Amino acid sequence: RSRTSTADLATARARLLLDTVVDAAAGLRRELALGPSTTTPADEVAAALPDAAGRARPGSRGRAGDDPALLDDLLSVPRTHLVVDGYNVTKTGFGDLTLAEQRDRLLAGLLRVAAGGTEVTVCFDGADAAARAVRAPRGVRVLFSSGEIADDLIRRLVAAEPPGRPVVVVTSDRAVSDDVQRMGAACVPARALLARLARR
DSSP, X not given: OHHHHHHHHHXXXXXXXXXXXXXXXXXXXXXXXXXXXXXXXXXHHHHTSTTGGGOOOOOOTTXXXXXXXXXXXHHTSTTOEEEEEHHHHHHHHHTTSOHHHHHHHHHHHHHHHHHTTOEEEEEEOOOOGGGGGOXXXXXXXXXXXXXXXXXXXHHHHHHHSOTTOOEEEEOOOHHHHHHHHHTTOEEEOHHHHHHHHHOO
């Protein structure tokens, strides 16, 4: 009986604490006159790219890095931003296709990820001007680098995020992986995403 009442008391305290935090956050939002969030840090980076006007906005647990279940775990955290090194993934998974076919295949797969509520940004090198006409699926932000390589665009996207925001970068590029992890992002190799997208 006393165990039950102790558990009930702990639950009541936890609920009270949570309600207090939620109320305090709502009060702070009112005090600062903050409306609902309509942009994300990645939107700000994207807006600075030349073709911005024409673009629609939209825990390892002992697992191996390329285990798609690890990616599942990382993406299960609310408000996670998934940043994908586009050609790094496509050339790993389906490099025998044309670049346009590679992009289409990757974006079709990422549509399913975005449908689950994850913010998804895919970065491609922007040397091919014709590629910029790609139609991004709903919920997937597609960026082409300009005046920089996609690797540096990825670094800027991660750096733009506030501390504590869960960011997952998909790349097998060691230098990019090391850099974004130093900035606090989680990183998984291309094969982890490819394996996840291959599931039906």
